Structures are given as C-alpha cells and as structure tokens.
Amino acid sequence: MAADKVKGGAERPRWSLDRLVETGLGRTLVRIAALLALIGAWQLAGNDTIGLLFPTFGRTLVAFWGLVSDGTLQVALLVTNQTLLAGIIVMLVVGIPVGIMTARVSVLDRIVTPYITFLVAIPVIALIPVIQAILGLTFAARVTVVVLFGIPYVIINTAVAVRRVDPVLTEMATSFGASRLVILRDVVLPAAVPGIMAGIRIALGQALIGMVVAELTIVGAGIGSLIADLQGRFRVAPVLAIAVTIVLEGVLLMTIVEWIERRLGRWSQS
C-alpha cells in the first residue's frame, strides 16, 4: 500500500474490473463485450412478431438488408445527404465571413449577435411552418432548415475565435509593417482555426438534426418519404433500421470532423 503511494501518488483502482481496462487489449475486449451485451439486450427486449412493437435486433437487421438489397435506402440517403451537403456549404460560406466581420466591426456585432442568440435559444423547428409557407415543399426549404439549425454556432465560434487571437501576435505583425489584410490572412485566421473548427463540429451536430427534421416535415424524395411510406404500412423494423443508419452516419461524420479538428489544431496543444 505504501509502495503504491510512492509509485504513482494516485490510488490504484481497487476494483478488479478496473484492472481489466488498463491495457489496450483489455479495453478492446471490454468494448466488444459491451457491444454484444447491448445487442443481446436488444434481442431479448424486442418482439419478433410483425406489428407495432419494438422489433428485435435480428428483425431490424433483416429489415435493413431488405432496404439495402434493392437500393431503396442508398437512393434515399443520397437524396437526403444532398440537402445536408448544400446546407453545410452555405453554413460555412456565409457563417465564417459573418463571424469574422462581427468580431471586427463592433456595430455589426451589436446588431447580429442578439439574432444569433435568439436562433440558438429558440427551437428552429418552430420556424418550419414559416419556411414551408414561403418556400414550399422544395429542396431550398430543406436546405434553409439545415442552415438555420447550424449557422449560429459557426458564426458565434468564429467570432469568439477571432476575438481571442493573442493581441501580441497582431502587434508583432504590425511592427513588421504588415497590412490589415495580411494580418487577417497570415495571423488572425490561422490562429482562429481551432476555434472555428470547434464551431463547425457543433454546427454539424445541429445540421444533422436539421436534416432529419427537414426530411420529416418538408417531405421530398429522401428518407422522409421512405419513412412516411413505411409508417403508413405500420412497418416498425425498417423505420428503426433507417433511424439507426442515420445515427451511425452522424457518428461517422462527427468522428471525421473531430479528426480534422485535431489535425488542424495540433500546434495549439502543448
């Protein structure tokens, strides 16, 4: 006991289960076991009869295969992701410049920021009837929903990141005679990249919600119509399969963005 104290300073885990996850192999095994336990619980909790009951893992898997084998799911996902992609592009192309400008022009900041705060505070979904009334059941309407869900986070985080750039760095560049434009390009923007990426990550999470909401409320040819069709025929398992697929897509996209964030921000970690 005394030797332990000297060695690490911290107390060693007392539970034997904690010892299990001390090695990489142990962690992998525990994760696989957890996944199997989850699937097992799902299988036991589910119901194998076709009806409006929680379907088992097996039946959901079969339903998933049914959707994939004839290409229905792929086509729906492709259509839906076009909305997401367009939304993200608009979000970045508009959000980052607006964020930079709000950080640099104080009047603009005092005008824009309250509206952004408002967009964050209110449930954007409440605006969907308005969007639908103005733009109809169109691609543009769905993209608008995605953008409204995500863009406040891009703007806020960009503005904060630009404001937090160490003033000594801009002072240094000024002392070498750099112009405002050069300072923005070579000092402020690179320094703000980690903050902007954090904003993009949060915005992506929101945009994914926006994508689903847009699909389900402003129904087009994507997963929205697929779900509506399956709901009409009381088929729970394929709807669950679609939901899990979307969640997994979300996790995948978030992981990719986090990876990019870490790579771009490597210099900022000491």
Add this chain to the structure above:
Amino acid sequence: MGWLSSLAYRNGPFLLSLAALALLWEVVGRSIDLITLPPLSAVLAAFYDLWASGAVTAPLLDSTLALLYGLVLSLALGSLIGIGMGLSRFVDVALGPYVKAGLSAPMIAFVPVFLMIFGIGPATRIATVVAFSVFIVATNAATAMRASDPRLIEMAHSFGASRWAIFRDVRLPAGAPYFLAGLRLGVARGVKGLINGEVLIAIIGLGGLVKKYGTVFSMDQLYAVILLIVVYAAIAVGLVSAVSRLLVAEEK
C-alpha cells in the same frame, strides 16, 4: 442617466434594427396582401386571443408534464450512468462510446420509431425528451465525479473516510457545478427535443397547434403559436439557470 446611455450604447444598434424590422414587417404586411405575411399587429392580437381564449392551457400543461417526466427520467438514468463512468474506468470504457455518440448523433431520427411504438400518447414525447437530454446529463455527471482534487480524496483516505463518505463530502460538493450545468443543458436540450417531437408528432400539445395553424394557413395565429413556443422555451431554460445560480451561490 449613466446606465441609460450605456444601455443605449450597448443595445442601441440591436434595438434600432429590431424596431426597423418590426416596422418593415408591419408596413409590408399591411400594404401587400400576402397570405404568408400578416402584419405584426395582427400577430400580436392573435397571440393575445390565443392566450385569453385558454386554448393553449391544456396543450401547455400536457407538454410541461411530458417535459418534467422526461427530465426526471433523464436525470435519474443519466446520473446513474455518469456517476458510474466517473468512478469506474471499466464502466467508462464500456459505455463511454455510446454516451459520446448519443451526445452528437441526431437522436431525433428515433422520433418516428417512438411514434410508431408508443403511439401519440405522452410516452412518445417523454421518450423524445429523454433521448435528447440523457446523454448530456451523463456526460456532466461523469465530469462532476472527476472534478474533485485528487489530493483532497487522498487526504480523506488518509483519515480513513469510507467510499460513501468521500462521495458525499468530497466528490459531490466539488462536482455540484457540473451536475447543475448538466441539468441546465439537459433542460435546454429537453425543451428542444420536446418541441421537435411535438412538431413531428403534430397532434397534441404545442406542436400540434403549430401544425394545425400551419396547414390551414391562418398565418397570424401560426406566428402567435411560434411566439408562444419561443417564450415557453426561453422561460424553461431561464428558470433552470436562475435556480442553478441560486444553488451554486448557496454552496459557497
């Protein structure tokens, strides 16, 4: 006078732009007979009528109850998972990935599934609230457990304190702000989840009203309902942040 001028300086441009926008809305709404844009005054009048008629009381109550049940469930479940993760590396390794995924993935995709399984009753709304808020509560509970100074825990150990005593006297007080932050974020997400769910479910509750007015195109009433939802969300989030401020102040 000093505070007035500083208020005018800080919020002046925003208030001015807000007034300009309101005026523009009113003028355009009156001059152009657009079905999608009723004048602001009509919206405010509809908001008053809606409130005075009592048509919103029952749906508001339904929604609030669903929110409360959902939040209590999230708090219980999320704290249990989070405390487990914070205290044990094993639980953290086993459940961490799912909590992290649930935090960032679009859980709203499950609403159609809830709707089919639970029907249009309160269970669907409660499940939606839980799906939206449980992971943030768990994450913050885990952080709360890890927030305490390891030297304090070592000190308590050296005095022979039991695990429970350490939990109660060291970990809980140190983690309280994180718990409350988790609760506040949980409510914010829960309210969003509820309203998202409502709009999707679109039969009962506030969202039901949106759908109803949205489809029959009585736009002034529709905007009034949106206004109501916005106020509702703001009050719910504001209430929790006020309460948590009070609690943390008392802790000190």
Add this chain to the structure above:
Amino acid sequence: MTETQAPAISISNLTKFYGSPKGRRMKALENVTLTVGRGEFVSIIGPSGCGKTTMLKMVGGILGWDEGSIEVLGKPVTGPGPERATVFQSFALLPWMTVIDNVSFGLKVRGMAKPERYAVARKLLASVGLADFETSYPRQLSGGMQQRVGLARALAVSPQLLLMDEPFSAIDAQTRLILQTDLLDIWSKTDLSVLFITHAMDEAVFLSDKVVIMGARPGHVTDIIDVDLPRPRTEETRRDPRFVELTGFVWDRLRGMIQQDERAA
C-alpha cells in the same frame, strides 16, 4: 545635422495620456527626453507602470503619443518602418509555423520570395545556434530557444535599430545569462543600435553603454548612467568590482522609488 549623423533614436519632451475607463485622463509619460546614439546599446529600467514598454511601442510606431517628438535616424516616426525590428517579451511566435517560417515572417510581409527569404533565415538561424531546428514548431523548443527564434526573426529584416521589450524576463535565470552574452556577441559583429527594456539590474548594466532609470506615475526619466565597463564583456565582467558598484547604484535608485510607492499605496 545631416541624416547620416543623426542619432539612432532621439526622443524629446514625450508626453502620453491614457483615457481611464472612468473617462479621466491619466498621464502615462511626462516630458521624456532621451537619445540613443548610432551603434549604442541603451537599456531602460524602472518599476512596473513607469511606461517603459509604452515608450518602446511608440518608438516601434505601433502606438501614438500626445506631445513631443520621436525621431529615428533623423526621421520623425509615423508608423512601423523597415529600419526597426522588435523582439517581444512573450516571444510572439506564430505557433502554427515552423521555426524557419517564423524567422522569415518579416521578409514574407515585405514580399520577398520563398527561396530568398529561406536563405536569409538559414543564415540567421545558424548565427543564433538553431541551424538544426528549421522544421521544428515553437512549442517543441524551450523558452530560451524560442526567444532565439524571435531574435533571428528581428535580425532577418536587417534593421538598423533593434527594440527589445523585456526579451529575457520569461526565461529561467541561468539560460538568461547565456542569452545575454550571445546577444552581445551578435550585436558586436553588427552596427546595430539597441533599445532594451528590462527589469533586471544586472542585465541592464551587463549589456548596456547607457542605463536609463525611469520613475512611475507619470513615467519620467530620473537618471541616465554611463556604463564604463570595457568591452567585450564576458563572464569576468560580472565579477568586476565596477559592475557590482554600478548594479548597486541602480538598485539604490530603484529601491527608493519602490519604497516610496509602497508607502503611498
């Protein structure tokens, strides 16, 4: 006086006000007059709040003043200029750039092409002893090495005047001594004039031809001391009785001010 004979820096009757948050105007500097000759090494030392860094920023052209004048090489200062370069207290390196990109930053701003500016940067990295660290990132270097990069960056634009703002105050005491001799070594091979801000008495005396002592509230010059220690200065210099005597004199002057300040507070 023709331009070539003009002193490196000529500050006369410099006065600067600060607007405090409550709208009251506070005097930061009052009637400061100071000359740095060509090729001279001058240090400014004084208690915190005496406006020494403020003054350096004005000479650098990144901060304005209210009354008086500042001339650099006989020309009035209107902004930053290519004949001046600054070394910063917190190094001010761009963390996302490699060492060589940091060193050539000033040249990039001036529009020099990459191969040329890298060639200049390599020469300077060698002179500060960092030839092997071209592709490292600042965070991979120690504080002393980071400031060597900062020095190389300033020298890369071949200035005639080096402005140094407490450059070694964030560096540990032993490394600091080595940096001092290295700085003198580099300086002796050039005709650079140096204005050096510091709060370390031994550093001021060891490095300088002239030590300027400033007092606070408002900032003003109290003494200008000529340091008559022979050059080149080496580790022997630190044990020279005259060095000890001069350092002691600077401390006496500063101690009086600091004690007065504490009584007033």
